[in-house]
Amino acid sequence: MAHSVFIDGQYGTTGLQIQQRLDAHPDVQLLSIDEDQRRDQNLRQQYLNEAEVVFLCLPDDAAREAVSLVTNPNTVIIDASSAHRVAPGWVYGVPELPGQREQLRSANRIANPGCYPTGMTLLTTPLVKAGLLPTDYPINVHAITGYSGGGKAMIADYQSKTGRAVGDAAARPKNLDLSHKHLPEMQRIPGFEFAPVFVPTVANVEQGMIVEVPLHERLLNGSAEQIHQCLASAYSGEAFVQLMPLNDESHLDDGGFMNPTACNDSNRVELFVFAKDGRIMLMARLDNLGKGASGAAVQNMNLRLGLDETTGLR
Secondary structure, X not given: OOEEEEEEOOOOHHHHHHHHHHHOOOXXXXXXXXXXXOOOHHHHHHHHHXXXXXXXXXXXXXXXXXXXXXXXXXXXXXXXXXXXXXXXXXXXXXXXXXXXXXXXXXXXEEEOOOHHHHHHHHHHHHHHHOOOOOXXXXXXXXXXXXXXXXXXXXHHHHHOOOOOOOOOOOEEEOOOOOOOOOHHHHHHOOOOOOOOEEEEEEEOOOOOEEEEEEEEHHHOOOOHHHHHHXXXXXXXXXXXXXXXXXXXXXXXXXXXXXXXXXOOOOOOEEEEEEEEOOEEEEEEEEOOOHHHHHHHHHHHHHHHOOOOOOOOOO
16 A cells, blocks of 8 residues: 655655655655645644655744644654754664664654755765764855755745856855754764854755765775775765765866756765875765755655665656
């Protein structure tokens, strides 16, 4: 029998992307509220408790409210907001991280990761666990992302600029108050003692993402080669995580540029390690709407339901 699934917030960016993946999923039946009925709270609460799996694609406060409406102890909630990513009783939804897959198989409360932390935690968590990257390391994280990650308001802002000069809003650093909402998971999940310095940049592309973590070898407990080998061991056999050879430039465009859109419309994450003269750059490339959001949510659902993790995902 098909598994019943409900998306609370199905008309937002993440909700629509999840629905697109589920439309072609052979093992689920989607419970859907017509757009003109989406304010019917009785129908919403009914579906929240009838569905085997509920995806929350809501702002943080609305996600917390939705959880409070679920009284069915068997309902599996996958929350795409940042409300529960470091909350007690919730399992962080990156199956490829050490120990996470087994926890996710039986979890009824799954916190889908943020797009930036997906790349950052995949790059750093195995290194911390192996003792190569000290927990008190002064971590910096740089990132560039498509504007779709900012929601409907940012999407409308960028798309309204079509036809203007290329330099108009081509790249804008964001969260210069240094208090990005992803900081708690970026500190907690790898196990750092301090939150990283993190200022992302929004580019004038709709989707796609590159996350960068620069390191100094003199502050580490190992070499660039050991770091690369650690990541290779951690992700060997993973369907969606691909580690490129050390200092591999074959995936760069002419002129040495890395294209942030190369993983778009897939659930793939590509990891890179570049090193020279004691300086190391870790990089992750992914689709901020795929493995960084909706694709990850469907992967977590598949895992929790005992299905092949790749079902419905490219």
